[in-house]
Amino acid sequence: MGKLLQIELFKIFKRPRTYIAFGAIAAIIFLMQIGLKFDGKAYFDLLLGNVAGSFDFSDEFKVKLLNGYLVCFYILNTLLIQMPLLVALIAGDAIAGEANMGTLRLSLTRPVSRTEYMMVKFGASVIYTLGLLIWMAVLALLGSMLIFGTNDLVVLRSGGIEIINGFDVFWRYLAAFGYATIALTVVASLAFLLSVFAENAIGPIIATMSIVIVFTILSEMNIPIYDTTIKPYLFTTHMVAWKGFFYIKANGEGTAITGSIANLPAIMRSMIILLAYIALFLGTAIWVFRKKDILS
Amino acid sequence: MAVKRIRLQKTFGLLMGLFLFFTANTQTAEDVIQKVKAKLDKVNDYEAKGKMKTNVIFIKAPIATVKVYYKKPNQLRIKNESGISFIPKGSVNINLSNIFLNTGGFDILDLGKEAGTGLHIIKLLPKDENSDVVLSTLYIDEVKSVIKKAKTTTKENGTYELEMIYDNYIDYGLADRVTFTFNTKDYKLPKGITFDYDDGSKNEAPDKLKNKKGKVEIVYSSYTINKGVPDSIFK
Numbered sequence: 001m002g003k004l005l006q007i008e009l010f011k012i013f014k015r016p017r018t019y020i021a022f023g024a025i026a027a028i029i030f031l032m033q034i035g036l037k038f039d040g041k042a043y044f045d046l047l048l049g050n051v052a053g054s055f056d057f058s059d060e061f062k063v064k065l066l067n068g069y070l071v072c073f074y075i076l077n078t079l080l081i082q083m084p085l086l087v088a089l090i091a092g093d094a095i096a097g098e099a100n101m102g103t104l105r106l107s108l109t110r111p112v113s114r115t116e117y118m119m120v121k122f123g124a125s126v127i128y129t130l131g132l133l134i135w136m137a138v139l140a141l142l143g144s145m146l147i148f149g150t151n152d153l154v155v156l157r158s159g160g161i162e163i164i165n166g167f168d169v170f171w172r173y174l175a176a177f178g179y180a181t182i183a184l185t186v187v188a189s190l191a192f193l194l195s196v197f198a199e200n201a202i203g204p205i206i207a208t209m210s211i212v213i214v215f216t217i218l219s220e221m222n223i224p225i226y227d228t229t230i231k232p233y234l235f236t237t238h239m240v241a242w243k244g245f246f247y248i249k250a251n252g253e254g255t256a257i258t259g260s261i262a263n264l265p266a267i268m269r270s271m272i273i274l275l276a277y278i279a280l281f282l283g284t285a286i287w288v289f290r291k292k293d294i295l296s
Numbered sequence: 297m298a299v300k301r302i303r304l305q306k307t308f309g310l311l312m313g314l315f316l317f318f319t320a321n322t323q324t325a326e327d328v329i330q331k332v333k334a335k336l337d338k339v340n341d342y343e344a345k346g347k348m349k350t351n352v353i354f355i356k357a358p359i360a361t362v363k364v365y366y367k368k369p370n371q372l373r374i375k376n377e378s379g380i381s382f383i384p385k386g387s388v389n390i391n392l393s394n395i396f397l398n399t400g401g402f403d404i405l406d407l408g409k410e411a412g413t414g415l416h417i418i419k420l421l422p423k424d425e426n427s428d429v430v431l432s433t434l435y436i437d438e439v440k441s442v443i444k445k446a447k448t449t450t451k452e453n454g455t456y457e458l459e460m461i462y463d464n465y466i467d468y469g470l471a472d473r474v475t476f477t478f479n480t481k482d483y484k485l486p487k488g489i490t491f492d493y494d495d496g497s498k499n500e501a502p503d504k505l506k507n508k509k510g511k512v513e514i515v516y517s518s519y520t521i522n523k524g525v526p527d528s529i530f531k
Contacts (some may be wrong), residue, residue, distance in 0.1 A: 047485065054480045054510065055382045064380050077491055152358075152379040158487045160354040163380055222487060243493040250356040255349055258358055263495040 001116060008124035012090060018128070021086035022135055025079070029139045032075050033147055040066045047156055068145035069153040069169045073246065075140040076176070083180075084187040084212045085205075086132060091125040091191035092204035095289070099199045105294050118286045125188045130181055137177050155246050162248050168258050176242040179271065183239040186274050187212060189281035196285050196292065212236060235277045238270035323438055325406035325418045329396075331441040332434075335469040336393045341367040341525040342470065344516045348374070348381060352510035354483040355382060362514065366391050371530045374514075384478045384512055386453050392443050392460075392469065395420065395432050410435060415444055428452055442469050454479035465519050473515050480510040 012018055036043070041062045048057060095118075098104040108117060153169045155162040164172070187208065194204035215236035218226060231237045244267040249260035261267070323331075344364040350357040360381045365373045372388040374381070388394060401424075407417040415435040422429055428450050435445035446458040456478050460471035 047489070050485075051382075051481065051483050054385060054478070056385050056387070058383075060375075061380065061383075064376075081491075154380055156485055156490060158485045158490045158492050160356065160483065161382070163355070163357040163382075165358050166379060220488065220491065237494075240491060240493045241495070243491075244495045247493070247495060248356055253349065254351045254353070254356060256356040256358045266495040 001112075001120060004112060004116070004120045005123055005127075008120055009127060012124055012128055018090065021089060021132055024086065025132065025136050026139055028079060028082070029075055029136070029143065032078070033071060033144060036066065036071050036074070037147065040071070051161075064151045065154055066148060067151035067153075067166075068141070068148040069150055069166070069173075071144040071148050072141045072173065073153065073155065075144070076136075076180075076242070079136065079140070081216065083132070083136075083184055085209050087125075087129050087184050087187045088191040088205045088208040088212075090128045091122075091188040092195050092208055093201035094121045094125055094192055095195040096198040096201045096204050097195075100201060108294060114290045115286055118282075118289050122189065122192055122282055122285075125192060126185055129184045129188050133177055133181055133184065137173070141173055141177075153246065157247070162246070163256060164246065164248055165256075165258055172245040175245045179242040179245070179267070182271060182274050182278070183242065186235050186239065186277045186281070189278045189285070193281045193285040193288075196289050235274060238273050241267050241270035244270075323416075325404045325416070328416055328436055328438045328441070329404065329418060329420075329434075331438075332436060332443060332469065333393075333396050335441050335467070336396070339366070339368075339393070339468050339470065340522050341365075342519050342521045343523070343525055344470075344519045346514045346516040348376070349513045349515075350382060350510075351513070352382070352480055353508045354480075355510075357381065364390075364514065364516075365525050365529045367525045367527070367530065368393070370394055370397055371527075373530050375529075384476065384510060386450070386456050386478055387476060387512070389448055389456050390458060390474050390476050390514070392446065392458075395429075395434070395443075395446060395448065413444075440466060442466060442471075465516075465521075468519075468521055470519055470521070471516070473513065475511060475513045477509050477511050480508050 044062065044065055045052075045057075048055075095104065098107060108114065112120075150166050150169075152166050153164045155164065190211065191204050191208040194207050195201070198204050215234045219231055219234050219237040219240075244263060245261060247262035249257045249262050251257060342365075344366075346362055346364060348360045348362045350360075358379075360376045360379055362381065363375045363377055365371075365375065370388060370391070370393070372391045372394075374383050374387055374390075401422075403421040403423060405419040405421065407419060409415065410417050413435070416438045418434045418436060420432040420434065429448055430451060431449045433447040434443050436442070437444050440462070442460070442462050443458075444460055444462075447455060448458075449455045456476065458477075459475040461473040462470075463472040465472065
């Protein structure tokens, strides 16, 4: 299994297109950091505009506000919506790519079961996803900390503002990246499942993205009838739960409680739902593949 | 003879006591204001250290370690040394000298004593029609010559309320604890911008977020008085 995994990883990382995702992430993060460095104050002025009548926002306040933690939060907010495409590029190619090249039947002549073969293929996709997230963490978090420095993190929610002490932020990012790995693994497993049905990688990649886009739109729509009927069951609703690590508890006087998470059970529930999706997609993919008549 | 002298001393003491009692109770509002102002005028500048607690319905903020800088006549700066704090507009009014700054002078209205507390209630109406302050109501402890409570109504920023508790720096009219209450406007950002995660937390109803009072409380641990504060601090 270990040797097989090594071979799969070698195949993934030997392809030049694998690095397109790493390059794209680096380019987007770098452009965002440059933009925020030069025009970030104006952007956050806009966001804080409706409380500007009640509070004084000095230049010093704006410099402190625009720190590495906030920049990283802003990047993750934007980038984690695009990340599924980059994950689907590899996971959607895992089986369909072999079928397209006509090497699938040959691969299965080796003395490994189909289940093992699928587990290895999926494991390689998960490692690739993890690699992307580590790359993103290094650039978005550590890079922004270097460029912008660190300070308290101000989280702007639709109904309120939360201020988290600077020393209480880093572990939240570690937790958030850990959660994001699970969230993106759901996308990988979906693309992997669709890959089993196709003879060409383009189909599963486009199908995965279409599903993610439609589900994301449904998750973000504020239509009451969907709030209880559809939204709780969409994996995209739970993929954004990483933000829950940045929602803090407050005491009766509105004072933020350091080290707290507003609703940890909700995050855990979301995580369990995502893990169930991974099990469902992966289980179905293995089940279908085991029954499949491999002709290519 | 000795008994007569003692009786005379007692009578004199009693008369003096009565004199002082009536003198103290017959202070005019102007006298009370002048005494308070004289106390505050002893301070040219200060740098104070303290802890600031923010209580605004739409903000969750930790207790912040702040430094408060003041310089005559009306420069005041609250600075969070290590982190980020939302400082309310009009916080310059936590410096009580600001109340007496009006160059055009005031009409003073004496409303007598507040039932229960015995605080002297005095209203100040600025004579200058262009003044931003419309009315200040002061609740003064006339024995200690300090303002315990103040309400200031402005043209631009609504009404501010101040409550002070004095202890170590009462000789300078500087409070150990100040509570500043101010008007807040409603806060709302579109969900399309924030992409909130709905964690099932109970959010405040939107109408509850509107036009609520916010409160900032500063508990001072120390003041450094009249040692000079550079102008650059206030820029």
